[in-house]
Amino acid sequence: MLGIVLTGLATLVLLTLLGALLTSVLSGGIPAFSWRFVSTIPRKDFFDVESAAILPMIVGTTLRVLIMTVFVMPFGVVTAVYLSEYADPASPFTRWIRSAISNIAGVPSIVFGLFGLGFFVNFLGRGLDAVSGVGTPELGRPSLLWASLTLAVMTLPVVIVATEESLRSIPPGLREASLALGSTKLQTVWRIVLPQALPGILTGGILAVGRAAGEVAPILFTGAAYYTAELPGRLTDQFMDLGYHVYVLATQSPNVDQTAPILYATVLALLFLTLSLNAGAILLRSRLRRNQRDAA
Amino acid sequence: MDAPPARPLPTAGVEETEASPSLVTPAIQTEDLCLFYGETPALRNVSLSIPERQVTALIGPSGCGKSTLLRCFNRMNDLIPAVRVTGRCRIGGQDILDDGVDVIELRKRVGMVFQRSNPFPMSIRANMVYGLRLQGIRNRSEQDQIVEESLRAAALWDEVKDRLERNALELSGGQQQRLCIARAIAIRPRILLMDEPASALDPIATMRIEELILDLRRDYTIVIVTHNMQQATRISDQTAFLYLGEVVEFDRTARIFTHPREQRTEDYVTGRFG
Numbered sequence A: 001m002l003g004i005v006l007t008g009l010a011t012l013v014l015l016t017l018l019g020a021l022l023t024s025v026l027s028g029g030i031p032a033f034s035w036r037f038v039s040t041i042p043r044k045d046f047f048d049v050e051s052a053a054i055l056p057m058i059v060g061t062t063l064r065v066l067i068m069t070v071f072v073m074p075f076g077v078v079t080a081v082y083l084s085e086y087a088d089p090a091s092p093f094t095r096w097i098r099s100a101i102s103n104i105a106g107v108p109s110i111v112f113g114l115f116g117l118g119f120f121v122n123f124l125g126r127g128l129d130a131v132s133g134v135g136t137p138e139l140g141r142p143s144l145l146w147a148s149l150t151l152a153v154m155t156l157p158v159v160i161v162a163t164e165e166s167l168r169s170i171p172p173g174l175r176e177a178s179l180a181l182g183s184t185k186l187q188t189v190w191r192i193v194l195p196q197a198l199p200g201i202l203t204g205g206i207l208a209v210g211r212a213a214g215e216v217a218p219i220l221f222t223g224a225a226y227y228t229a230e231l232p233g234r235l236t237d238q239f240m241d242l243g244y245h246v247y248v249l250a251t252q253s254p255n256v257d258q259t260a261p262i263l264y265a266t267v268l269a270l271l272f273l274t275l276s277l278n279a280g281a282i283l284l285r286s287r288l289r290r291n292q293r294d295a296a
Numbered sequence B: 001m002d003a004p005p006a007r008p009l010p011t012a013g014v015e016e017t018e019a020s021p022s023l024v025t026p027a028i029q030t031e032d033l034c035l036f037y038g039e040t041p042a043l044r045n046v047s048l049s050i051p052e053r054q055v056t057a058l059i060g061p062s063g064c065g066k067s068t069l070l071r072c073f074n075r076m077n078d079l080i081p082a083v084r085v086t087g088r089c090r091i092g093g094q095d096i097l098d099d100g101v102d103v104i105e106l107r108k109r110v111g112m113v114f115q116r117s118n119p120f121p122m123s124i125r126a127n128m129v130y131g132l133r134l135q136g137i138r139n140r141s142e143q144d145q146i147v148e149e150s151l152r153a154a155a156l157w158d159e160v161k162d163r164l165e166r167n168a169l170e171l172s173g174g175q176q177q178r179l180c181i182a183r184a185i186a187i188r189p190r191i192l193l194m195d196e197p198a199s200a201l202d203p204i205a206t207m208r209i210e211e212l213i214l215d216l217r218r219d220y221t222i223v224i225v226t227h228n229m230q231q232a233t234r235i236s237d238q239t240a241f242l243y244l245g246e247v248v249e250f251d252r253t254a255r256i257f258t259h260p261r262e263q264r265t266e267d268y269v270t271g272r273f274g
Helices: A002-032 A035-039 A055-086 A092-106 A109-132 A144-168 A172-180 A185-213 A242-252 A256-294 B066-072 B103-109 B124-134 B140-153 B173-186 B203-216 B229-235 B253-258 B263-269
Strands: B026-037 B040-046 B049-051 B055-059 B083-091 B110-113 B191-195 B221-225 B238-243 B246-252
Touching (some): A002 A256, A035 A055, A055 A092, A055 A144, A109 A144, A144 A185, A172 A185, A172 B110, A185 A256, A242 A256, B026 B221, B040 B066, B040 B246, B055 B066, B055 B229, B066 B221, B103 B110, B110 B173, B124 B140, B124 B173, B140 B173, B173 B191, B173 B203, B229 B253, B238 B253, B238 B263, B253 B263
Parallel strands (some): B110 B191
Antiparallel strands (some): B026 B040
């Protein structure tokens, strides 16, 4: 009885909080939300309702999440396959890798921002610039590429853990069956284990995307711009970002009351984008599961 | 036969000369085979000569090492860390315990059927061609022919011929196990290892598997681990009784179950322990 009451109460509190949040974002944001707002590049003052627009921020956030995914998925999956299929669980080397992964997961995101600046931008970028001998910094400055890579490092543990989980759930009998038919370990991993683990791997991808889409701290020093006149066209371009733009609108506006609706509308767009990135990945996963069930 | 073993191999009763294990070409011959899990011995000085194209049953109480011994023959124990094997095990004139042995090639010659049926969660056809593709057989009509032959040999063809593209997991437990047998023989091994293949099946499905084994005996050397002593008497030509990692007795099945030499064998087969 007490359990039911407590569960009900918890549900009520959570739903109320969520409802209040959504209502406030929706009611504050809808007046400023329009097709023009989401589909144009702000040419003049983006603190002004008349000229505010967020297309570059939507593009920037989407791109950095997609590029991050391209990097983090192969890396994370290969690491997880190594750890669960190849590594000797008792060796100190494996334990180091594992503790390194949990440590990455525990690092605050602003530290990733500083790491990205120090390692990717200053060390790697400038180093590559020096090697290729260009006069003006090409890679040695914040860019879409470095921001995405920083996010990839941050979300690596999420992908590794989810992938390992899904590899573990595959019955050992399937691996034995494959090996007993004369397949190599690699063939077994590639043809039996990974296809079976794919839905779980995608879950890892969904979690990583969800985590990364809303993060601002890691991209602060590694690629996000206060303002760029053009959409990012190359990996070395800086970009505007929805989350960072929310911060800019909230703290840099000359007229707080006038900017508030734009702020809300931008938050709305960020919520919507995060939601649709997640929904896209979930749809892909369920289609995959269906295909697997129907067999081929 | 290979070079004479260092110590006499268990031989069969002299009265049944024409099929006695020692006179038929051995398909598998072990000498002083020992296996350790870490420091714990699991097999002690196993010396057996398993004849070609016959059914050899391995019996014994749980934990006696019969599955471990079976898994030596296709080196499946390699998958377990900290396993150490000493002694010799000859298959096809080659000591398969040598470091230089191509384990992949060995497993193509020595197929295995597991206790729990383990079809891949793919179509029946995909299950059947999995091993063929590993062998580089990609021609569709050649594949189809082998799939049909193997499924017929496993007495499954008539039940699945109209639904080869359906998921193998839709089959019943007995059908799944026969599919696993069909999948194993599709790559034409010489030897078929079976680890309690019918222990998870109902009596009718078990009967069909047993009929199948008697049928396959013409073309394959079969080594089967079983808990079921009636099953051993029904299907096997030889029986090895293992106890605490040792082969206590290896002889013609009829002899093991009627006139065993060893007291321990008699106690076990008459149900006094185990």
